[in-house]
Amino acid sequence: MKRNSPQDPEVHDNHHYSGQRAPQQMPAVEGISGGQRSFLPPEIMAIVVPSLKVGASAGACGLFAGAAAGILQGAPPVFFSVIAGGQWFALGTSYYASRLVAFNAMGGEEKLSPGDKTKASALAGGFAGTLGGLLRGPRNIVPGAIFMSALGAGGQAYANRRAAKAEVESSTDKKGFWAKWSPITQLSDEDYEKLLEERLLRVEADIAIMDDHIKQLRESESAATEGKQSESGNGKPGQV
Structure with missing residues (x-):
């Protein structure tokens, strides 16, 4: 019966894998193996x-x-x-x-x-x-x-x-060097509300003036109509 010698590759491989543990890879320690660890926080x-x-x-x-x-x-x-x-x-x-x-x-x-x-x-x-x-x-x-x-x-x-x-x-003011030379002025919300209120007051004043003119025209038209009616009444011949 043939005995396997210690130099037999099968016996050597079995002994290598059965008698010794396979080397394990050590985990890398952050900050030490990387070489980027800072000395100060x-x-x-x-x-x-x-x-x-x-x-x-x-x-x-x-x-x-x-x-x-x-x-x-x-x-x-x-x-x-x-x-x-x-x-x-x-x-x-x-x-x-x-x-x-x-x-x-x-x-x-x-x-x-x-x-x-x-x-x-x-x-x-x-x-x-x-x-x-x-x-x-x-x-x-x-x-x-x-x-x-x-x-x-x-x-x-x-x-x-x-x-x-x-x-x-x-x-x-607006940011920028050319802000003071710009014809456009930046307004805040309060300034914009005040501007709208002023314009609304102007429109209401214009409407009131137009109402007065219309009232005067109606009065003049009514006066002219009454004058014509009175003239026409005076010019009719009297009935017997």
Whole structure:
């Protein structure tokens, strides 16, 4: 009787499928295998990214301002430019980030009143001024906080005023640059009702005037008819 050797393909295949489990495919873990996992939550990224953009813009302005100050003072412009750019970057980033945090903590920018926005901007300015004072020295903390708080509140008050003025202009006039040169005027529902009432009053007045003219014509016709009848009666010969 022939015995199957260990190298027989049938025995090898049976041993492979009977003695060992088939490898199973491991489920992919979302965020780890995909390589697209974010280090910060979306809420924090929504604050960090705009704040860095604002800080970068402020830092660029600080570079030019520092270079100009260095040239005017006869100092190395590169050194002044780097120092001023770093300070302006820190102020812009900290101010805008703390402002967004304050808005979110108070319920969101869309739900805040102009006064609440001014308060939040003042708090953000105080925080940014405190950070700027720490960078320049402990003696500059209180003056920097007061100055930046007033600057933030004043800037937000000015922005609120411009937004209110733009809203009033958009509600009264048509949007667009050529609106004031257009011969067509946009009317609201109340203005349209008033216009219709005025036209209706004019029509009623015209009807009343026409009624008076018709009445006068009828009176003149009746008077003329009576006059003819009286003349014809007087001209008839008397009967015997």
